[in-house]
Amino acid sequence: xxxxxxxxxxxxxxxxxxxxxxxxxxxxxxxxxxxxxxxxxxxxxxxxxxxxxxxxxxxxxxxxxxxxxxxxxxxxxxxxxxxxxxxxxxxxxxxxxxxxxxxxxxxxxxxxxxxxxxxxxxxxxxxxxxxxxxxxxxxxxxxxxxxxxxxxxxxxxxxxxxxxxxxxxxxxxxxxxxxxxxxxxxxxxxxxxxxxxxxxxxxxxxxxxxxxxxxxxxxxxxxxxxxxxxxxxxxxxxxxxxxxxxxxxxxxxxxxxxxxxxxxxxxxxxxxxxxxxxxxxxxxxxxxxxxxxxxxxxxxxxxxxxxxxxxxxxx
Amino acid sequence: xxxxxxxxxxxxxxxxxxxxxxxxxxxxxxxxxxxxxxxxxxxxxxxxxxxxxxxxxxxxxxxxxxxxxxxxxxxxxxxxxxxxxxxxxxxxxxxxxxxxxxxxxxxxxxxxxxxxxxxxxxxxxxxxxxxxxxxxxxxxxxxxxxxxxxxxxxxxxxxxxxxxxxxxxxxxxxxxxxxxxxxxxxxxxxxxxxxxxxxxxxxxxxxxxxxxxxxxxxxxxxxxxxxxxxxxxxxxxxxxxxxxxxxxxxxxxxxxxxxxxxxxxxxxxx
Numbered sequence: 330x331x332x333x334x335x336x337x338x339x340x341x342x343x344x345x346x347x348x349x350x351x352x353x354x355x356x357x358x359x360x361x362x363x364x365x366x367x368x369x370x371x372x373x374x375x376x377x378x379x380x381x382x383x384x385x386x387x388x389x390x391x392x393x394x395x396x397x398x399x400x401x402x403x404x405x406x407x408x409x410x411x412x413x414x415x416x417x418x419x420x421x422x423x424x425x426x427x428x429x430x431x432x433x434x435x436x437x438x439x440x441x442x443x444x445x446x447x448x449x450x451x452x453x454x455x456x457x458x459x460x461x462x463x464x465x466x467x468x469x470x471x472x473x474x475x476x477x478x479x480x481x482x483x484x485x486x487x488x489x490x491x492x493x494x495x496x497x498x499x500x501x502x503x504x505x506x507x508x509x510x511x512x513x514x515x516x517x518x519x520x521x522x523x524x525x526x527x528x529x530x531x532x533x534x535x536x537x538x539x540x541x542x543x544x545x546x547x548x549x550x551x552x553x554x555x556x557x558x559x560x561x562x563x564x565x566x567x568x569x570x571x572x573x574x575x576x577x578x579x580x581x582x583x584x585x586x587x588x589x590x591x592x593x594x595x596x597x598x599x600x601x602x603x604x605x606x607x608x609x610x611x612x613x614x615x616x617x618x619x620x621x622x623x624x625x626x627x628x629x630x631x632x633x634x635x636x637x638x639x640x641x642x643x644x
Numbered sequence: 645x646x647x648x649x650x651x652x653x654x655x656x657x658x659x660x661x662x663x664x665x666x667x668x669x670x671x672x673x674x675x676x677x678x679x680x681x682x683x684x685x686x687x688x689x690x691x692x693x694x695x696x697x698x699x700x701x702x703x704x705x706x707x708x709x710x711x712x713x714x715x716x717x718x719x720x721x722x723x724x725x726x727x728x729x730x731x732x733x734x735x736x737x738x739x740x741x742x743x744x745x746x747x748x749x750x751x752x753x754x755x756x757x758x759x760x761x762x763x764x765x766x767x768x769x770x771x772x773x774x775x776x777x778x779x780x781x782x783x784x785x786x787x788x789x790x791x792x793x794x795x796x797x798x799x800x801x802x803x804x805x806x807x808x809x810x811x812x813x814x815x816x817x818x819x820x821x822x823x824x825x826x827x828x829x830x831x832x833x834x835x836x837x838x839x840x841x842x843x844x845x846x847x848x849x850x851x852x853x854x855x856x857x858x859x860x861x862x863x864x865x866x867x868x869x870x871x872x873x874x875x876x877x878x879x880x881x882x883x884x885x886x887x888x889x890x891x892x893x894x895x896x897x898x899x900x901x902x903x904x905x906x907x908x909x910x911x912x913x914x
Contacts, residue, residue, distance in 0.1 A: 352764065
């Protein structure tokens with residue numbers, strides 16, 4: 330188990346290093362000079378020179394990469410050029426919206442997908458299965474931002490049960506915060522739940538021919554009981570993989586959804602930074618998103634080992 | 645199961661035909677502005693109504709189909725063009741450092757959600773349809789590399805490949821002459837799926853302003869423009885969304901139907 334953990338940790342560190350290098354190189358190829366790119370056409374040479382100095386652009390690229398990397402390890406992401414505050418503070422503040430939103434959406438995804446997938450698998454070939462399969466096929470085709478607009482049209486403008494956008498802040502109460510995140514979370518969750526329900530259904534059906542399922546059935550368990558007690562645990566490996574990937578989709582998808590609902594999260598931050606050409610913020614937020622994705626993949630790997638002891642020995 | 649394959653084919657063909665037809669004919673000129681006719685509900689003159697500039701929505705949807713399909717198609721082309729050779733190479737040199745490098749490189753791209761790649765590219769090079777294609781296409785590369793490698797690996801153990809090796813053919817020739825034709829159907833199915841994902845991605849990117857720029861018509865941007873008018877005239881938001889859903893839905897049904905057809909194991913089961 331320790332060797333397994335060590336190997337996974339090494340590969341986690343390597344992926345992070347490779348990702349940071351890729352991001353650095355992309356920003357590095359900015360046409361022209363990052364400082365003049367950020368300041369625009371009308372900047373005087375003195376301002377550009379001052380910014381170059383402040384950004385440390387006069388150092389050689391390898392030294393700059395190492396400085397950026399070292400700073401991030403210490404939690405120092407540099408100072409935003411437009412906001413004049415440390416990027417780390419900005420990001421932490423925005424994460425208070427983006428992270429709860431992604432987790433909320435993830436919970437909704439699982440809550441919708443598990444019953445649907447279980448019912449479809451248990452009633453395979455029947456009307457309930459066909460209904461779930463048809464609905465999920467449509468759900469996958471749904472662009473979440475369009476679905477979000479329809480939700481606003483119905484639940485905010487017609488029935489006025491949820492706010493159409495904006496975020497009051499957690500200070501104004503948990504209820505108000507959750508209400509503001511509900512429509513965005515539903516819009517994010519529904520297409521993902523459709524995918525997860527289909528994965529769960531086929532993973533459950535996949536176990537059907539196995540000996541241990543037949544044994545359980547021969548003992549006198551019903552199809553539903555076998556599914557919940559035996560098949561579900563074995564179907565969890567593909568389901569966990571997808572759920573892990575979906576967390577990163579939800580975090581990235583939130584970039585678009587936050588713009589639909591005017592939520593002050595990482596997504597809004599990154600778009601504002603792009604318009605204002607604040608490359609320091611863009612580079613850091615992208616790195617943090619990628620870090621989150623790689624970390625979740627790592628945790629899913631560990632979860633596999635917890636669910637399936639065979640994987641521990643093999644690694 | 646067969647009916648859904650044909651429904652998918654019909655929907656996908658309808659989108660293709662609309663896009664092709666828009667090259668020579670649309671009910672109205674998509675660039676003609678007529679403020680007097682703005683936000684009109686569907687009528688005999690304007691089947692799907694008009695937008696905030698009085699442009700005909702049906703015509704814009706036809707022209708928008710062209711953008712969506714072109715972006716998604718080229719992105720699939722990029723994914724196949726780079727991904728399939730990489731996957732074949734990795735399979736032919738299975739277990740070698742080349743294989744390892746290809747697979748780890750793919751893991752790396754997977755770590756960047758496609759939207760984040762797009763944001764990075766547009767932050768640096770500016771928003772345009774070409775950059776949207778690049779962003780979606782780059783993400784398609786590891787997908788096709790994986791499918792090609794997986795399919796090729798199982799073929800490399802078979803007798804007819806051994807026979808080709810004994811006959812003196814090198815790995816490159818075997819990959820091109822024997823492996824590729826046998827994984828073609830796998831690639832076509834994956835291509836259909838990536839095509840539909842590409843249409844969704846293009847819509848998302850142009851919705852946030854990172855895709856095709858005005859005046860190029862685009863479904864995603866139509867939705868972005870409709871957002872502020874959704875209370876006044878819901879039809880401006882509903883029809884572009886429906887166009888996306890129906891096209892993607894059709895392509896997914898087509899992909900699933902094709903997969904069931906080529907995999908007898910699945911066919912027997914359903």
